[in-house]
Amino acid sequence: MDDAALAKLLHPEGWALLQALPPYDERLALPLAERLQREGLDAGLVAAALTQSRLRAKARGKLGDFADGMLFTPDGLEQATRLEVAAHHARRFRDAGCVYVADLTCGLGADALALAGVGLRVVATDVDETTAALATVNLRAxxxxxxxxxxxxxxxxxxxxxxxxxxxxxxxxGTGRRVFDPRAYAPPLDEVLAARATVPALGLKLGPGIAHRDLPVDAEAQWVSVDGDVVEVGLWFGPLAPDGPGRTALVLRGGVPHTLRGDPDGEHHAPPVGPVGAYLYEPDGAVIRAGLVGTVAQRVRGRLVDPTIAYVTADALTPDPLATAYRVLDEMPFGLKRLRTYLRERGVGRLTIKKRGTAVVPETLRRQLDLRGSAEGTVVLTRVAGHQRVLVVEPV
Incomplete structure (x- = not known):
């Protein structure tokens, strides 16, 4: 959406139209646009309003009811922090005793909104004029x-x-391609990190795929997942990291937070490796990104199935919110014919395929298996002690 289209929405007529639109429905968007134009409304204004209505509907997953009073751009919405994650950011600053926070790259204002929501004063800046204007609208309350x-x-x-x-x-x-070199961020990571020399309470949101070697040694790096989706790594410095530097994970499931911090003396030690036991654990993605699979193995009194694979196995069940548990029903070498026969004999027609450490494409394998039946099943394709294996499991 261009600046002219957004400007139309900021006029009283445009804002009134946007607020009066029904909940967005892709199937009804074209007929609605045609009706509004027949009623005499400008085609560009109608298109801008419907685009915003669509973006608001998409934004509700990140920002809840706040989305209904905000304006968005596609790129800005893509980078906007989910509100429940932004709330955790804001509480870090509040609990550290901060009262006035500078949001150096405010975007559409999601983090500034959360900071203000916990009672903090905020100065929010953005280098893009349109983005700053939209943030002003979004934060007007x-x-x-x-x-x-x-x-x-x-x-x-x-x-x-x-x-x-x-x-x-x-x-x-500008073309939407991901940037992986921290020196190519906008602004570059090193330039932002320099701020901690003036204000030690510095917090950063980065992509979860950043290499561990690129993390500052004085940071608490916390990978965050929301209902299984790894959304960011936060870097926290000074009073915002009261437990000191290290790697941690924050797992939000159904709005409930679970945190994990590795033992500073042992988080980098390789966990034990052993045979598949009665249970298989799949650590949350934030735990894997943080390199804390070994810590989860300790928590469930388990071991890795292979030194290069992030699956943990154990002989007894120890439920843990940081890992999904499965009961192991069977184990076999990987082979298409063998697996097809096994599943058909058990009437499995609907199959969940999980994989790690294998080149097999689940969709292709599902077609090759050509299963028929009413039963459901779950298989895990992975390496066990260096060999390709199939684990037949069921969720606990």
Whole structure:
């Protein structure tokens, strides 16, 4: 959506139209657009309003009811922090004693909204004029937030009286391609990290795929997942990391937080490896990204099935919110004919295929198996002690 289209929505007529639209339904969008134009509304205004209605519907998954009063761009919504995650960010600053936070890259304002929501004063900046304008609209209900168009790194943090800094550098090019080199972020990671020399309470949101070697040694790096989806790694410095540097995981399931921190003396030690037991555990993706699979193995009194695979096995069940547990029903070498016969003999027609450490494509394998039957089944394709194996399991 271009700037002219967004400008139309900021006029009283455009805002009234947007607020009056019914819940977005892709099937009804075209007939609705045609009806509104027949009623005399400008085609460009109608298109802009319907685009915003679609983006708001998509944003509800991240921002809940707040989305209904906000304006978005596709790229801005893509990078916006989920509200429940932003709330955890905000509580870090509040619990560290911060009262005035500079959001150096505010985007559409999701994190600034959460910071204001816990009672903090915020100065929010963005280098893009349109984005800053949209953030101003989105944060209009929060007098604690001042939105400015400009380079957040140019702020005089001391003169402003800021005691906490937050940043979410852009990690895509103008064409949408992902950027993996921290030096190519916008702004570059090193330039943002320099702020901690002035304001030690620095927090950053980065992509969860960042290499461990690129993490500052003085940071608490916390990988975050929401209902199984790994969404970010947060870097926390100074008073925002009260337990000191290290790698941690925050797993949010159904809104309930579960945290894991490895033993500073043992989190990098390789966990034991052994045969498949009665239960198989699949650690949450945030745990895997943080390199804390060994810590989960300790918690469930288990071992790895292979030194290169992030599956944990154990002889007894120890439920853990940081890993999904399966009961192991059978184990066999991988072979298409053998697996097909096994599943057909048991009437399995609907099959869940999980994999790790194998080149097999689940969709292709499902077609090759050509299963028929009313029973459901789950198989795990993985390496066990260096060999390709099939584990037949059922969720606990």
């Amino acid at each position: 929060f007098p604690e937030v001042e939105v400015r168009h400009g380079d957040g790194l140019a702020l005089d943090l001391v003169a402003e009286g800021v005691d906490g800094v937050w940043a979410d550098p852009a990690r895509r090019t």
